[in-house]
Amino acid sequence: MPLLSLQNISKSYGETRAVSGVSLNVERGEFFGLLGPSGCGKTTTLRMIAGLETPDSGTIHFQSDEITKLPPEKRGFGMVFQNYALFPHLNVFENVAFGLRARHKPKNEISEQVSSALSLVQLPGYEKRRIDELSGGQQQRVAIARAIAIEPDLLLFDEPLSNLDVSLREETRGELRELVTRLGLTAVYVTHDQEEAFALCDRISVMVGGQLMQTGKPRELYEKPSNIAVARFLGRNNLIRAMRLSSSKDSQGEFKTLEGGHALRMPVRHQDLAPLNQPVVIAIRPEHVRVVRQTEPAENQLPAQVKEIIFAGATSSLRVDANGLTLEALVLEPNGLKVGDSCAVVLPMDHLMLLTGQ
């Protein structure tokens, strides 16, 4: 049985539908990510898990209990807010002790737990500091200490690293993951940063427009996005509109691109996703597009012309035009190609992805 389970959760604010029909399960000990562009409903979903919002419909279960309408203070989940939400009128000790005092823990136990939480986040001896004397990174650590001090059954993160600068963010990211694993906690982590989500999370749900698009391990999501929204959001993709030509029963499908009219062949597993004579979208990541100077015997080879070369250090990005079809390719070496040169692009069959959605 999953530790946390959301079933068909929806939430609207007036006319705006923030979250619609989200279902997901989080297993015990898992680091679970909610990833999506801003305004996609991920924070609202997290707030419903925390009890700060009540869903309009659907249920939330924790272990075997339904907690859909349970007030937040009864849930025992620790939450780390995007802006840390540290109490400015209390010092570091009082902030971390807040949840323990609300639980009426004895004094000596409180001070023990506070100092152990502070040493876990590497801020021992900061008890007496005022919040405005701390740097952003230190405030972040106090916020984490405050959330773990109550020994939460579930730890919720709302974009906790987005206010830190890049180098500190990457450093804190590693420590955070290490800390959660060491304490054996279960975490739900909201972010719009795919790199952060990939680095931290065991499993990720991608949300777009209030709906949950796909859930899976980071690599799965990246390599096998199930629809256009996910493919667009996760990394760069060439999206090629095409029409299915063959209805062969075997696993090979034949397509004709709408721009350029090229023939493409690719393995098709979901017959139902690509009905005959219906427009579909085929995606390929720029790093999988091969650019060659001369034609060579290969499948899915299109004649093209180099339009633009952008040097980006270790790699170069090439924009090529294949008879009206614009493609982006990421290559280590432009191989002496210059703008205006004729070339050929190869779209390897096993990297082509067939997508649904708009």
Next chain:
Amino acid sequence: MPTARSKVFTARFLLLFITLIVIVYGILYPNLAVVTDSLIRDGSWSLANYREVLSQRFVLEATINSIVLSVATVLLCAIVAVPLAFLFERYSFPGRSVFAALAALPLVLPPLVGTVAFIFLCGESGILARLWQYIFATQNSPWTLRGWPALLLFHTYTMYPFFYVLTGAGLRRINASLPEAARSLGASRTVVLRRVLLPQLRPSLIAAALLTFMTSMASFSAPLLFGGNVRVLTLEIFTARQRGDLQTAGTETVILAIISLAALVAFQKYEGTRRFVSAGLKGTARRREPISSGKSRVLATIAGTSFTILLILPILTLLLVSFAQEGSWTTQTLPSVYTLANYQRIATEPQSAEVFINSLSMSALAAAVSLVWSFCVVTLLVKRSSRGRIGETWRRILSLIILIPWALPGTVVAVAVAEAYGQPSLLLGSFVLVGTFWILPVIYFLRFMPLVVRAVQASSEQVDGSLEEAAGSLGANALRRFLKVTLPLVWPGAIAGTLLAFVIGLGEYVASVLVFVPANRPISIAIASELRDFNLGAAAAYGVVLIGIIAVSMIIAARLERWRS
């Protein structure tokens, strides 16, 4: 470049000169004159005045009464307004916006007009008392509007907005994720209130308490008209002057001034306390929580509606009485015969036209001079580039001095100016201000210019300093920078502040009653004398017209505020 440098110095000197003239003539000299006069007996320094005045039982009693009344007012206002602010700031329900829009209404209601409206509504022969008599078929009035309960009721009605507005602003400043964080840590709603919200509201609550205290100490109209035998300091000063005992009046004025200034200093200290400012929450916009449960929704709506009705009832009463035919309202619950005669009288009688012209011209003059002067002062006060400005310590002293006439009760300001310029003086030579038309515009200016200074200062501080620097780098000189960059950005706020000063001046009574002469008789004096002659309808009609002018001005001011943001 020596020429540019000397130009800056000339401009700076001019600004300082204008600022100092007002401070010396308007604030320092009159107030020091009252203090020194109170310390001089028969031409030599002595504390005899204080010994004598304080040995009189009624002075001590008035002092204690003033303080007790003010403390009680603070408590009552807090009890009424803080829960209201919580309800209206944190929750949304039908009718919320109407009350929220009207909540600050009593702040711009002239105290005298409010007092008159209260008498018509809650007095022993007011509408409510007569309604009671009608329902229970009794002959006697069920209550009297006299003494402590009457004063406290009126003070709560007129002064609760300080707490309401400041608590609301304080609540808006609290980061919305703080109470959420507290709840996720296991704190119940009451614990969140006690340990997160109230501690952070403390500076706002203290500021509101001090403002209410100062306003209540200065209250004059209500103690005059229905204080009964509750004697307060403002009233004592007035009656002492009426019977010609200037010595006692002056000494009592100093006592009242000291109490008010102590409150001002404390207020200054707390008003600057904005330690708890934190950035708004990104990700989740702060929303007012809709009340969804049926019962509480109904309760909140009823509460909101009743408060709205309570708020506008005195004004509606005034409106009703203004249409009542003189002498026709005797024993009925509501006036029985309605007429436009009261308004016709105001419109046709040359005397009433005169009081309107007097009030309008004196207030407009005072407000306009305040506006010009404020720009001079604010140029010195606003911290930006160090060039041509004054140091931090001087800036603080200057801001505090400018606030003094605002913190002092109107009675004190009037007495001080009258004392200082009631005879040929050091500063004005043989010119005696008292007894001329000019005394009231001067007093209006002194009393209300701090409001304009603060408005101009607030708008100027919001203007990004780099804009002026950018204009400078594009080759604009100081005058051009001011006219083309600063002024267009500052003026909506400045005009809004000026309009506020203007409308408060229109209804001014406290100071006017002490020093007015036939040549500058203002509206408030006309209302009071109509009331004395039992021309209730005429008094109400004056009040309604005054409120109308104020309402129009305030709507313009609100438009300007919105336009600015």
